[in-house]
Amino acid sequence: MAECRARKRAVVLVPMPLQGHMTPMLQLGSILYSKGFSIVVAHSEFRPPNPLNHPEFIFHPLLDDSSGYKTSLVNLMDLISAINSNCRAPLQEYLGQLKKDQTLEGCEVACVIYDSVLFFVDSVATQLNIPGIVLRTSMASYMLLYRCIFQLQAQNLIPFPESRLQEPIPELYPLRFKDLPFSITAEISEELMDFFDSMVNIRSSVAVIFNTTDCLEHSSLSLLQKQYQVPFFPIGPFHKMAPAASTSFLEEDQTCIAWLEKQAPNSVLYVSLGSIAIINEQELTETAWGLANSGIPFLWVVRCDSVNEAQSVDHFLDGHFKESVGERGLIVKWAPQKKVLAHRAVGGFWSHCGCNSTIESICEGVPMICRPLFGDQRLNARYLTCVWKVGLEMENVWDRGSIEKATRRLMIDTEGKEMRQDMLLMKDKIEASLQKGGSSYESLIDLTQFINSFST
Numbered sequence: 001m002a003e004c005r006a007r008k009r010a011v012v013l014v015p016m017p018l019q020g021h022m023t024p025m026l027q028l029g030s031i032l033y034s035k036g037f038s039i040v041v042a043h044s045e046f047r048p049p050n051p052l053n054h055p056e057f058i059f060h061p062l063l064d065d066s067s068g069y070k071t072s073l074v075n076l077m078d079l080i081s082a083i084n085s086n087c088r089a090p091l092q093e094y095l096g097q098l099k100k101d102q103t104l105e106g107c108e109v110a111c112v113i114y115d116s117v118l119f120f121v122d123s124v125a126t127q128l129n130i131p132g133i134v135l136r137t138s139m140a141s142y143m144l145l146y147r148c149i150f151q152l153q154a155q156n157l158i159p160f161p162e163s164r165l166q167e168p169i170p171e172l173y174p175l176r177f178k179d180l181p182f183s184i185t186a187e188i189s190e191e192l193m194d195f196f197d198s199m200v201n202i203r204s205s206v207a208v209i210f211n212t213t214d215c216l217e218h219s220s221l222s223l224l225q226k227q228y229q230v231p232f233f234p235i236g237p238f239h240k241m242a243p244a245a246s247t248s249f250l251e252e253d254q255t256c257i258a259w260l261e262k263q264a265p266n267s268v269l270y271v272s273l274g275s276i277a278i279i280n281e282q283e284l285t286e287t288a289w290g291l292a293n294s295g296i297p298f299l300w301v302v303r304c305d306s307v308n309e310a311q312s313v314d315h316f317l318d319g320h321f322k323e324s325v326g327e328r329g330l331i332v333k334w335a336p337q338k339k340v341l342a343h344r345a346v347g348g349f350w351s352h353c354g355c356n357s358t359i360e361s362i363c364e365g366v367p368m369i370c371r372p373l374f375g376d377q378r379l380n381a382r383y384l385t386c387v388w389k390v391g392l393e394m395e396n397v398w399d400r401g402s403i404e405k406a407t408r409r410l411m412i413d414t415e416g417k418e419m420r421q422d423m424l425l426m427k428d429k430i431e432a433s434l435q436k437g438g439s440s441y442e443s444l445i446d447l448t449q450f451i452n453s454f455s456t
């Protein structure tokens with residue numbers, strides 16, 4: 001509170017409690033803190049962030065009733081909807097008090113920045129006359145895909161014929177109809193259309209912040225900016241601007257770094273499907289044997305809840321598989337991913353292509369095997385393989401032969417070496433965007449001035 005009092009102007013952050021959403025929000029908090037703002041994090045009680053990792057922030061739990069939810073694909077939409085309805089009243093009360101009584105946290109509220117799926121924040125902020133800013137935690141191009149669904153609906157093209165899903169979407173090459181975030185081959189419910197609306201409609205928000213950068217998405221950003229009246233601030237990659245504080249919900253197994261130390265440069269394939277994706281036992285077995293048969297050293301993240309059959313995955317650490325792999329492979333439940341990708345031993349990343357994983361890999365110059373599963377992952381995979389050409393696509397297959405082949409193509413073949421070179425060029429471009437005069441650097445200055453222009 002003393003710190004907050006000294007700083008006065010506060011930005012209130014309202015994050016979505018999923019790893020891929022919480023991480024960029026907290027990183028944004030660190031960036032804005034470095035620009036002189038106090039940071040207040042008003043968060044759902046469901047999976048709260050760890051305040052010990054950010055002693056400089058003020059954390060305020062919003063007493064909601066979402067604690068019974070587990071985050072899996074099955075109930076993701078239910079979780080989003082529960083938080084939107086349960087957190088409204090507690091946020092309204094807290095923001096109202098903050099506005100009225102500056103001694104409460106010792107600072108004045110300049111604005112609220114909220115995750116794009118938490119659309120309830122917009123109406124709360126509007127009622128209290130506090131400027132609201134949306135944070136998009138996926139690529140900017142993802143917004144264009146949602147807009148496309150509305151266009152198809154308006155043209156009565158949904159249900160869309162299965163036979164045309166492979167076709168490119170006009171103006172959005174190389175994205176295809178099959179890369180849209182949800183299936184369009186059947187009628188879409190009103191409830192789902194309402195959710196899509198929240199993904200494209202920024203309501204009365206006064207700006208949009210993106211964890212992307214101009215050199216990655218110049219044309220999509222320009223296309224989008226023409227369709228919205230408010231300023232866009234693409235100030236990513238956040239994790240390269242923010243100090244490296246842990247944002248993980250799960251404990252990071254640091255022993256893998258000692259293991260990486262023993263491996264040759266660029267020799268290890270890092271394998272992770274992020275924080276939510278679930279595979280079945282057969283896919284797990286095929287992955288294990290594909291990696292084992294490739295002969296390539298690997299570091300594989302298998303979360304406790306990675307497999308949809310409830311049984312333990314620990315048996316992979318023993319028996320025949322363990323004997324075949326020996327010291328060449330390491331399995332952990334959760335890795336310090338950014339450190340892993342930055343390690344000289346890591347030469348490739350087999351990923352589900354979540355937005356954070358994609359950006360983190362590009363920032364370290366690590367080429368990828370792309371195995372998207374849902375949501376924005378197909379779009380990211382498409383950009384990696386067809387636009388930036390730094391990833392191999394492994395679409396619709398999950399057998400040990402394909403996995404072994406893709407692993408060797410990326411890690412040994414000339415094709416993989418060329419991708420590594422191209423990835424290093426992208427890394428350089430991103431680094432340049434973060435330097436004085438670079439697009440993200442300048443956009444952050446603009447954002448800081450923009451927030452400072454709000455009267456409190």
Ligand code: UDP
Pocket residue numbers: 019020021023248272273274275276277301333334335336337338353354355356357358360
């Ligand atoms: N991550 C991590 N350790 C792991 C696996 C993932 O720290 O073992 C982090 C990763 O660095 C990234 C986030 O979890 O920041 C996953 O976000 P992403 O957008 O890639 O995927 P999601 O989990 O949202 O599907």
